[in-house]
Amino acid sequence: MSNAVPLRRAVSADRAGIEALLRRHETSSMFPLVNLRDATMRGQGARMQVWVAPGIAGMVGLTDRGMLVPQWPQGDWTALRALEGCRVSGIVGPADQVGALRTAMGWGDALLRHASDEPGFRLTLADLVVPDCDGWTLHDVDEDVETVTRWRAAYQTEVFAMDAATAARTAAAEVARWIAIRSHRLLRHRGVAVALSGFNAVLPEVVQVGGVYVPPDRRGQGQARRVVGLHLAEARAAGVDRAVLFAASEAAARAYAALGFLPEGRMGLALFHSPQEVTE
Numbered sequence: 001m002s003n004a005v006p007l008r009r010a011v012s013a014d015r016a017g018i019e020a021l022l023r024r025h026e027t028s029s030m031f032p033l034v035n036l037r038d039a040t041m042r043g044q045g046a047r048m049q050v051w052v053a054p055g056i057a058g059m060v061g062l063t064d065r066g067m068l069v070p071q072w073p074q075g076d077w078t079a080l081r082a083l084e085g086c087r088v089s090g091i092v093g094p095a096d097q098v099g100a101l102r103t104a105m106g107w108g109d110a111l112l113r114h115a116s117d118e119p120g121f122r123l124t125l126a127d128l129v130v131p132d133c134d135g136w137t138l139h140d141v142d143e144d145v146e147t148v149t150r151w152r153a154a155y156q157t158e159v160f161a162m163d164a165a166t167a168a169r170t171a172a173a174e175v176a177r178w179i180a181i182r183s184h185r186l187l188r189h190r191g192v193a194v195a196l197s198g199f200n201a202v203l204p205e206v207v208q209v210g211g212v213y214v215p216p217d218r219r220g221q222g223q224a225r226r227v228v229g230l231h232l233a234e235a236r237a238a239g240v241d242r243a244v245l246f247a248a249s250e251a252a253a254r255a256y257a258a259l260g261f262l263p264e265g266r267m268g269l270a271l272f273h274s275p276q277e278v279t280e
Contacts, residue, residue, distance in 0.1 A: 007060065007082035010050035017056035025071055027120050027244045027264045028094045030201035030208040032061045032069040051082050062086055066275055070097045077104035080278055087275040091268070098268030107276055114160050114271040118246040119253060121261035125236040125243060129260045130229045131222065136194075138185045138230050141178050147193050148186060149175045155213045159248070160271065184211065185234070187227035195223040197231040207235055209245035212252070225255040232259070 010018060019036060022029035035048035048061045048069070058072025060080070066089030070077075077100050091098045095117045102108075109115070141148050152171035156162040162170065178184040184198035195218065200210030209232070214223045232243055246267040247253035 005053060005076040005079050007051040007053055007079045009082070010052045010059070014050075014052055014056060018050065018052065018059050021056055021059060022071055025073070025094070025265075026206065027122050028267055029071050030203075030206070030244060031063075031067075031092055032059070032071060033203060034201045035061060035063055035069065049086075053079070062088070065089060067092055068101070069093055070101060072097060075100070077101045080105065083278040086278045088272070088278060089275045090271040092270075093268060095266035095268035098270055102270060105276070105278065107270075107272070111272050111274075111276060112270055113273045114269065116248070116267075116269045118248055118267050118269075119263060120244065120246050120265040120267050121253070121256050122264040123232075123243045123259065123261045125232060125241060127260045128229065128232055128236060129258065130233050131225050131258070133226050133230055136187055136189050136226050136230070138227070138234065139188055140182070141175065141184050141186055141196075144186060144193055145175060145179070148178075148184070148196060151196055151213050151215060152211075154215070155211065185227070185231045187223065187230065189223075194218045195227040197227040199231075199235070204239070205241045207232075207240055207243050209243060220251075222255075224252060225258055228256070229259050 015036070019033070022033045022036070032048070048063045051060045052058070053072060053075065058075045060072065060083070061069040062083065063069065066087055068088050068091040070091070070093040075097060091101060149171050152174055153167040156167035156170055157164065178198065183200070183202065184196060186193055187195040187197070194214070196211070196213040197209065198211035199207040201208035209228055212224055212228060235243070245256060245261065247256055
């Protein structure tokens with residue numbers, strides 16, 4: 001790493017420059033943007049510690065959960081010696097940057113418990129196409145905690161290959177948090193729960209859709225399109241201007257395109273079996 005462009009620890013005076021960088025790449029920067037609101041820029045206990053490249057041409061954040069969140073186009077990932085000793089549980093960001101970072105750090109496939117590379121989409125909510133939802137209604141998650149928790153555990157098992165006990169425990173904690181921040185909505189058809197939508201990153205003007213779930217026996221019936229469409233219509237009515245998301249399958253991509261979403265970029269996610277230490 002001796003020839004790397006040096007990263008330095010960010011300071012409060014860098015905040016505006018970091019946000020400007022992230023806003024230029026908003027679709028793939030929602031996680032660092034949301035975390036930046038609470039970042040102290042230094043020391044332990046911060047929601048996100050931040051390092052920047054010269055001229056704030058790039059940034060790397062490390063959240064309190066050990067997730068690296070890079071946004072450094074044309075970045076020199078050997079420069080991560082500035083993070084030496086930090087422990088990393090995963091990486092989420094632009095797919096090409098996630099791949100390049102893993103290669104530079106020597107974090108190969110054998111270390112991964114999950115990896116994905118998904119197409120991104122972006123929508124100005126004025127252009128949202130809400131499908132026919134006669135008979136479908138949105139509800140607060142706390143109206144049916146048992147169903148939502150069961151669905152979330154199934155999602156964790158299906159998508160992230162979690163064992164059943166871990167998935168159930170994780171799901172219970174996540175659903176409790178969703179209820180506290182009102183980030184997710186349950187779709188019912190004539191009283192029967194059929195789908196779930198969520199926002200996994202929220203700013204006053206933009207939301208990121210994530211964690212959409214339709215149980216297997218309800219798939220292929222337009223439920224994902226309806227639940228996301230109604231959820232975004234609610235957000236638009238509350239003053240949100242735009243939305244971003246990433247599609248986990250071709251079927252999901254078709255559903256989102258039908259709502260008016262346009263393709264933009266790709267998002268990568270890498271989760272490790274155990275935390276990896278950044279070394280020289």
